[in-house]
Amino acid sequence: MATVAVEVVYRGIFQKTLARNIVRSIVFAARKEGKIGTAFGRYGDSPERNGIPAKQFAIVADDAEELEENLARYEASEVDVTINVDDTMCKGIESWAWYGLQPINELTKPGGTLIVTSRQEADDLVQDMHQKDSPYDLSIIRSTVSFSGLWVYKDDHTDVRILGNLCRVCPQLVSLDSMLEAIREQFDNETKVASARRAYDLANVRPVEPGEGNPETPFKFELPGWKEMEEGLVIKAIDEGTGFRGGEEGYQPVRNSVFKKFSTRSMRPIVNFETCIKCTLCWLQCPDTCFDVTPDGLYDANMESCCGCGVCEAVCPVPDCVTMINEQHFDDNSSQYEAWQADADGYKQWMTNLIDVQKQESRTHGFHHVGGYAEEIAESAQPGGDN
Numbered sequence: 001m002a003t004v005a006v007e008v009v010y011r012g013i014f015q016k017t018l019a020r021n022i023v024r025s026i027v028f029a030a031r032k033e034g035k036i037g038t039a040f041g042r043y044g045d046s047p048e049r050n051g052i053p054a055k056q057f058a059i060v061a062d063d064a065e066e067l068e069e070n071l072a073r074y075e076a077s078e079v080d081v082t083i084n085v086d087d088t089m090c091k092g093i094e095s096w097a098w099y100g101l102q103p104i105n106e107l108t109k110p111g112g113t114l115i116v117t118s119r120q121e122a123d124d125l126v127q128d129m130h131q132k133d134s135p136y137d138l139s140i141i142r143s144t145v146s147f148s149g150l151w152v153y154k155d156d157h158t159d160v161r162i163l164g165n166l167c168r169v170c171p172q173l174v175s176l177d178s179m180l181e182a183i184r185e186q187f188d189n190e191t192k193v194a195s196a197r198r199a200y201d202l203a204n205v206r207p208v209e210p211g212e213g214n215p216e217t218p219f220k221f222e223l224p225g226w227k228e229m230e231e232g233l234v235i236k237a238i239d240e241g242t243g244f245r246g247g248e249e250g251y252q253p254v255r256n257s258v259f260k261k262f263s264t265r266s267m268r269p270i271v272n273f274e275t276c277i278k279c280t281l282c283w284l285q286c287p288d289t290c291f292d293v294t295p296d297g298l299y300d301a302n303m304e305s306c307c308g309c310g311v312c313e314a315v316c317p318v319p320d321c322v323t324m325i326n327e328q329h330f331d332d333n334s335s336q337y338e339a340w341q342a343d344a345d346g347y348k349q350w351m352t353n354l355i356d357v358q359k360q361e362s363r364t365h366g367f368h369h370v371g372g373y374a375e376e377i378a379e380s381a382q383p384g385g386d387n
């Protein structure tokens with residue numbers, strides 16, 4: 001058997017334990033078959049935000065020499081399976097640092113598989129994912145996003161369902177029997193074993209052909225070399241002379257040209273400029289200083305800076321003035337304030353539609369809808385709930 005590599009792409013702290021469970025279980029299962037493997041994280045420092053994409057890997061080989069050879073590389077250049085536990089990262093991933101945007105399927109090898117937990121249809125997910133020039137398979141596990149995390153572990157079986165699916169789409173990794181045995185030993189829970197087996201039985205794939213998907217070139221930029229040291233090297237400064245409009249125009253918000261957010265968030269705020277009372281709370285409390293003050297004293301959340309934490313929604317004193325919306329509904333980082341100025345009625349209609357759709361959504365930060373998680377678990381347990 002050649003070396004088999006699996007990466008799990010997850011969001012920061014919330015899903016760290018989930019990712020760890022997956023990669024560790026792969027290694028435990030492999031050992032049952034006399035193989036050798038290791039599991040490790042890409043960002044050991046756990047970016048302290050809920051939305052920052054991060055990775056963990058499992059590498060399985062026939063013998064120690066082969067494993068060591070493959071581990072000499074800091075990060076696998078290609079993997080047999082990419083596991084994405086949050087479908088909004090199908091748009092691409094970015095690290096906590098400023099590396100630009102990496103397609104979710106970048107490391108998925110030709111003929112490999114991308115597993116995604118999602119309630120979206122395959123064609124919708126493919127539209128979000130960047131094109132590749134080689135074919136691969138997409139396998140969807142029907143599920144809402146799991147916010148299993150570092151401090152509170154929401155045990156919704158996402159980990160074992162992924163492991164069951166993995167055995168089906170990548171049979172050269174480990175057999176289902178070995179995986180079930182590893183799950184039984186680790187969790188001592190027959191319901192989890194049954195969940196893994198069920199996910200194995202239900203697994204299906206949708207082939208993705210070369211050239212299918214998002215044709216855009218992901219944002220990237222050249223980092224300055226050591227001979228090009230300049231002021232603001234790590235986080236580039238804004239250009240001198242920008243920022244102040246003068247007179248009553250006030251401050252013109254200017255942002256760093258390279259330190260941008262794309263897929264860091266799983267939800268984003270939308271603002272109702274007509275009900276905003278200009279209380280400044282969102283502007284004061286946003287941990288990423290996202291709110292640009294507009295000439296008429298309103299607050300425009302700058303999507304090139306927003307990490308999607310939901311604090312603005314939580315602090316806004318006006319009902320439904322700031323609403324967090326699932327990121328899957330947006331295609332760009334454009335200004336909401338500018339859209340509202342250009343067409344207030346059109347903006348209102350757009351915003352109302354999104355809020356209506358969001359009410360049907362199960363993705364929540366737990367701020368706006370206290371008790372949402374408990375309801376979600378009860379729904380999933382009903383016949384016809386998550387498979």
Ligand code: SF4
Binds near residue numbers: 286288290305307309
């Ligand atoms: S704009 Fe809102 S959701 Fe975005 S980072 Fe600021 S407080 Fe968090």
Ligand code: SF4
Binds near residue numbers: 278322
């Ligand atoms: S917190 Fe709400 S009401 Fe206050 S300025 Fe921000 S959007 Fe307006």
